[in-house]
Amino acid sequence: MQSFRRTILKSAAAAVMLAAAFPAFAAVDVAGVKFDDTVTVAGQTLKLNGAGLRTKVVFKVYALGLYLQDKKTTVADVLAAPGARRVHIHVLRELTSEDFGKAFMAGLNDNTDAAERGKIVPQTKQFGEMFASFPGLKKGDVLTVDWIPNSGTQCYLNGKPVGAVLPDQAFYNAILRIWIGDKPVDSSLKPQLLGEK
Numbered sequence: 001m002q003s004f005r006r007t008i009l010k011s012a013a014a015a016v017m018l019a020a021a022f023p024a025f026a027a028v029d030v031a032g033v034k035f036d037d038t039v040t041v042a043g044q045t046l047k048l049n050g051a052g053l054r055t056k057v058v059f060k061v062y063a064l065g066l067y068l069q070d071k072k073t074t075v076a077d078v079l080a081a082p083g084a085r086r087v088h089i090h091v092l093r094e095l096t097s098e099d100f101g102k103a104f105m106a107g108l109n110d111n112t113d114a115a116e117r118g119k120i121v122p123q124t125k126q127f128g129e130m131f132a133s134f135p136g137l138k139k140g141d142v143l144t145v146d147w148i149p150n151s152g153t154q155c156y157l158n159g160k161p162v163g164a165v166l167p168d169q170a171f172y173n174a175i176l177r178i179w180i181g182d183k184p185v186d187s188s189l190k191p192q193l194l195g196e197k
Contacts, residue, residue: 033063033090041084042148047071049078052192054185060092064179066193073194075180079173085147087175091137101131103185104178111181112174123153123171130155130163147172 027034028051035051046067054061067086072078105128109117117124134157137143144156152167153175166172177184184190 028065030063030065031060031092033092035063035065035088039067039086039088041067041086041146042151044069044084046084046086050193050195052186052189054179054189056186061095062092063090064088064189064193066176066179071195073196075177075194078176078180078194082149084149085172085176087145087179089143089145091139091141091143094136094138096136097131097134100137101128104131107178107181107185108174110183110185111177116170116174120168120171120174123166123168124174126164126166127171133162145172145175 027036028048029035030051031053035048037048039046039048046069049066049068049071051063051065053063065086065088066078067088068078068081069083069085070081072081105124108124112120137157142156142158146154146156147169148154148165152165153172154165155162179185180190180193
């Protein structure tokens with residue numbers, strides 16, 4: 001009986017040590033960039049739905065993580081997800097604001113039809129103005145694009161708000177489709193954001 005108790009105690013101690021070594025908020029590593037398992041946006045705890053690397057030719061452009069209230073594996077479910085959301089972009093090479101803005105807008109236009117684009121023209125224009133407001137993105141910069149319920153889309157560069165709050169959720173969904181739409185900017189990134197890889 002004592003031997004059984006010792007075994008149970010040793011197993012419990014090992015489990016505690018293992019839990020300490022791998023905390024609940026362990027980070028996912030993408031090209032050296034750590035994405036926390038959870039973040040807080042507008043007082044809501046969001047979970048990392050998926051993270052991956054955006055490449056162009058052979059260059060690493062940025063690491064990107066998608067955060068939602070609950071994990072989703074289909075595009076339709078992501079776009080219909082309730083609550084706050086976050087796109088977290090960690091820049092891995094220097095980009096001019098013009099280049100980044102053009103790529104962003106091209107991705108948005110490729111994944112929305114003419115009718116949708118017509119509905120979000122004012123937000124798209126303001127988003128373009130936001131990119132024009134800073135000279136460029138340096139390696140190590142962090143751009144976050146949050147959807148805040150009852151408020152709108154808010155962008156942050158290195159933790160500081162940039163641009164106006166854009167109220168239409170259809171616009172935020174158009175942004176998400178840049179990476180998870182029918183013509184994503186990087187076809188290898190889409191399944192990673194949907195938690196398939």
